[in-house]
Every structure is written in structure tokens, then in C-alpha cells.
Amino acid sequence: xxxxxxxxxxxxxxxxxxxxxxxxxxxxxxxxxxxxxxxxxxxxxxxxxxxxxxxxxxxxxxxxxxxxxxxxxxxxxxxxxxxxxxxxxxxxxxxxxxxxxxxxxxxxxxxxxxxxxxxxxxxxxxxxxxxxxxxxxxxxxxxxxxxxxxxxxxxxxxxxxxxxxxxxxxxxxxxxxxxxxxxxxxxxxxxxxxxxxxxxxxxxxxxxxxxxxxxxxxxxxxxxxxxxxxxxxxxxxxxxxxxxxxxxxxxxxxxxxxxxxxxxxxxxxxxxxxxxxxxxxxxxxxxxxxxxxxxxxxxxxxxxxxxxxxxxxxxxxxxxxxxxxxxxxxxxxxxxxxxxxxxxxxxxxxxxxxxxxxxxxxxxxxxxxxxxxxxxxxxxxxxxxxxxxxxxxxxxxxxxxxxxxxxxxxxxxxxxxxxxxxxxxxxxxxxxxxxxxxxxxxxxxxxxxxxxxxxxxxxxxxxxxxxxxxxxxxxxxxxxx
Numbered sequence: 001x002x003x004x005x006x007x008x009x010x011x012x013x014x015x016x017x018x019x020x021x022x023x024x025x026x027x028x029x030x031x032x033x034x035x036x037x038x039x040x041x042x043x044x045x046x047x048x049x050x051x052x053x054x055x056x057x058x059x060x061x062x063x064x065x066x067x068x069x070x071x072x073x074x075x076x077x078x079x080x081x082x083x084x085x086x087x088x089x090x091x092x093x094x095x096x097x098x099x100x101x102x103x104x105x106x107x108x109x110x111x112x113x114x115x116x117x118x119x120x121x122x123x124x125x126x127x128x129x130x131x132x133x134x135x136x137x138x139x140x141x142x143x144x145x146x147x148x149x150x151x152x153x154x155x156x157x158x159x160x161x162x163x164x165x166x167x168x169x170x171x172x173x174x175x176x177x178x179x180x181x182x183x184x185x186x187x188x189x190x191x192x193x194x195x196x197x198x199x200x201x202x203x204x205x206x207x208x209x210x211x212x213x214x215x216x217x218x219x220x221x222x223x224x225x226x227x228x229x230x231x232x233x234x235x236x237x238x239x240x241x242x243x244x245x246x247x248x249x250x251x252x253x254x255x256x257x258x259x260x261x262x263x264x265x266x267x268x269x270x271x272x273x274x275x276x277x278x279x280x281x282x283x284x285x286x287x288x289x290x291x292x293x294x295x296x297x298x299x300x301x302x303x304x305x306x307x308x309x310x311x312x313x314x315x316x317x318x319x320x321x322x323x324x325x326x327x328x329x330x331x332x333x334x335x336x337x338x339x340x341x342x343x344x345x346x347x348x349x350x351x352x353x354x355x356x357x358x359x360x361x362x363x364x365x366x367x368x369x370x371x372x373x374x375x376x377x378x379x380x381x382x383x384x385x386x387x388x389x390x391x392x393x394x395x396x397x398x399x400x401x402x403x404x405x406x407x408x409x410x411x412x413x414x415x416x417x418x419x420x421x422x423x424x425x426x427x428x429x430x431x432x433x434x435x436x437x438x439x440x441x442x443x444x445x446x447x448x449x450x451x452x453x454x455x456x457x458x459x460x461x462x463x464x465x466x467x468x469x470x471x472x473x474x475x476x477x478x479x480x481x
Contacts, residue, residue: 020212022157029165055410073392105195174284262405
């Protein structure tokens with residue numbers, strides 16, 4: 001591979017690069033939509049496993065992630081190859097993750113114990129394989145540009161495509177694979193068809209993004225030659241890197257936010273199906289305005305970041321999202337929301353949910369752009385660029401959406417004694433109100449802690465510029481020597 005200066009080469013921040021980089025998030029968006037919104041419902045309501053078992057299985061997979069994700073990030077940061085640090089892992093993950101994702105949604109006929117083992121095994125494999133792709137793919141942003149505002153734009157494209165990938169799968173699930181005429185959400189064969197379609201989309205996203213960004217490999221950062229090796233040295237590097245204070249603040253904040261989001265996403269299908277009594281067709285059409293929400297967020301996040309800075313913008317947008325989320329349930333329990341089956345119910349829900357989704361997407365893009373700025377802050381003190389490791393740790397926090405949040409959601413369902421394999425209209429109103437009553441304080445409690453922690457992040461536009469100047473001066477001094 002040729003040696004080329006890595007400093008802002010041949011306009012890596014052009015539109016085509018942002019599109020290829022962003023499109024790579026479709027894979028994780030499709031996978032996350034299944035894990036966040038559908039997995040608990042599928043294995044408990046369709047397959048018949050107790051929800052506590054399903055949430056426990058996802059927690060077991062999360063424990064494996066706690067070991068695998070940082071290791072994957074570390075390997076990606078230190079990989080030497082003619083295709084650079086990131087792309088070999090991206091190429092290697094594509095086919096295995098697509099095949100495994102298909103089999104997750106096409107389980108064989110097994111007893112409960114055997115089905116639990118099968119489910120946990122598939123969940124672990126998919127989490128590891130998607131991490132092998134997603135961590136190096138996302139980490140590219142800190143190498144493609146060092147510009148404070150461009151990073152927000154890159155991450156806005158990333159979240160835009162990630163949500164479009166997830167929303168596309170949601171529309172296909174509700175409108176094409178699980179139509180009411182064939183049994184709706186309880187139609188088992190439809191879930192298998194969904195798994196096949198999702199696998200194809202995941203495979204396409206991975207290779208289009210990897211091939212589209214391949215031309216930038218000669219201009220990306222290269223890892224220094226390692227003078228020491230071994231597990232002890234690796235653990236020392238991990239500890240030093242992850243001890244960066246701005247990153248620790250974001251990481252812990254992300255953990256609390258991810259648990260809150262996990263509660264929300266895991267229970268979403270229960271609320272839409274039973275609390276609001278929507279058909280699968282109505283749920284499918286409800287996803288369509290969210291495509292517009294993602295488009296608005298694509299411009300909202302960079303715009304508000306330029307005016308307020310990333311931290312203040314993230315706190316504001318996240319707070320608005322948190323306030324919007326439970327309002328329909330509160331208003332319904334107070335008797336101030338349209339009744340189920342009324343003409344006004346559906347459009348009112350669409351408006352509330354579309355605004356909330358817009359804020360969620362913008363918030364995610366801003367927080368990820370903040371993590372990208374940690375790379376240079378850490379490099380100033382450690383002398384190493386650790387994009388992969390930082391985004392691996394962030395990935396672990398985001399996967400808590402499927403882990404800790406699902407655990408809490410499963411326990412809330414058990415607490416209110418939500419019936420297994422319930423059909424539309426079968427769940428008593430009091431049970432639904434009980435679920436909403438424990439859901440709202442859990443959601444607000446976790447989000448409140450996440451927002452407060454965000455306030456301790458200390459990298460501003462000026463701080464980032466100062467870090468870049470320090471690194472440039474250090475590089476010049478080495479060149480003079």
C-alpha cells in the first residue's frame with residue numbers, strides 16, 4: 001500500500017464519501033430494529049418462551065459483548081494490512097452475520113430448554129459478528145475528517161441511514177411479512193421471510209459501504225509499530241485509553257440512556273399492539289412518517305451543533321425527546337387522549353411519535369460526534385489513536401439497549417403479569433395501565449441520570465482545535481528531529 005500523507009486528503013468529506021459511510025449503518029439499523037423492537041416479542045409471544053428467559057438470554061449475550069467489543073476495537077486499532085486497519089474486518093464479517101441473522105428468525109421446533117440454548121447461541125454470534133463490522137466501520141469517521149462540524153455531518157448521515165434501514169425492515173414486517181390476513185404478528189412463517197429479507201439487506205449494506213470507502217485506505221491513519229505485546233500490555237493500553245475523562249462521562253451517560261431506550265423499544269410493540277390496539281397494517285403505515293423524521297434530523301443535528309456546540313445541543317435535544325416519549329400514555333390515563341378506534345387516535349399518535357423519533361435520531365448523531373472528538377483528546381495524552389476502541393465501548397453501551405433495557409422490560413412485563421401469547425383485545429385495561437405506570441418512571445429515571453452526566457463532558461469547539469494544534473506541533477517537532 002502506498003504511503004500518503006493522512007492530513008485531510010483529496011476531500012474525504014465530500015458527499016459521496018458521506019453517503020457510502022452512512023449507508024454502512026443500514027446493516028446495523030436492520031439488525032438493531034429486530035433486536036430492539038421484535039426479538040422479545042417474537043421469542044415470547046410467537047415461540048412461547050417466558051419473557052424472563054428471553055431477557056436473560058440477551059443479558060448473557062451482553063456479557064459476552066463486554067469482553068468481545070473492546071477486544072475487537074483494540075484489534076482494529078492495531079491491525080497492519082495492505083487494506084489498512086478497518087476494511088479487512090468489515091469484509092470478513094458480511095456473509096457470516098447475514099447467514100446467522102437469518103437463522104435467528106427461523107428456529108427449529110425445539111423444547112423450551114433447547115430453544116433457549118439455540119436463541120442465546122444465535123444472539124451471541126450475531127452480536128459478535130455485527131461488532132466485527134460495525135466497530136471499524138463507525139470508527140472511520142475520526143479518520144475521514146478531523147473537522148469539528150464535519151464529524152457531526154458524517155454522523156448525521158450515519159444515523160439517517162441506520163434509521164432508514166431499521167424503518168424499512170419495520171415496514172416490510174408489518175405490511176408484507178405479517179399481514180393480518182395471514183395471522184398478523186403471530187404468523188410464524190412470516191418471521192422467517194422477514195429474517196431472509198433482513199439478511200440480504202445487511203449483506204448489501206456492508207459490502208456497498210466497504211467498497212465505497214475502500215479508495216480512502218491509503219490516506220487513513222496507520223497504527224505505529226508495536227514495541228511491546230502480550231495480554232498484560234494490551235490491558236494496560238485499554239485501561240489508559242478508556243480512562244479518558246470526557247469519554248468516561250459519555251460512556252456512563254450512554255449506559256443509562258441505553259437502558260432507558262431499551263425499555264422503550266422493547267415495550268413499544270406491546271404498547272402499539274395492546275395499549276393502542278393497532279393492527280399490524282396500522283403499525284406498518286405508522287413507520288412511514290419516520291423516514292421524514294430521519295431526513296429532518298439529518299439537517300437538524302449539524303445546524304443546532306453549529307449554534308450551540310455539540311454538548312449543549314445534545315442535552316437540549318435529548319431532553320425534548322424524553323419529555324415527548326411518555327406524553328400519550330399520561331394523557332390517556334388522564335382521559336385527555338383520543339380513545340382506541342377513534343378517527344383522531346391514529347394521526348395523533350403519528351404526530352407525537354414522529355417528533356420524538358426526530359429528536360432521538362438527532363441526539364444519537366450529536367453524541368456519536370462527541371465521541372469522535374475524544375480521539376484527539378486521548379491522543380494528546382497517550383500518543384495513540386484509538387478510534388476503534390472508543391467506538392467499541394460506545395457500541396457496547398448502545399447494545400445495552402438490547403441487554404439491560406430488555407431485562408428491565410421483561411421484568412416489568414412479569415411484574416404486571418402480562419399474559420403470554422395474548423391476542424389483540426385480550427389484555428385487560430388495568431394490566432395495560434399498570435404497565436404504563438411502571439414504564440414511565442423507569443424511563444424518566446434512567447434518562448435523567450444520562451442527561452445530567454452529559455453536562456460533565458468538557459470538549460468544546462475550542463478545546464478540539466487546541467488538541468489538533470498540539471498534535472500538529474508534536475508531529476512537526478518529530479519531523480524536524
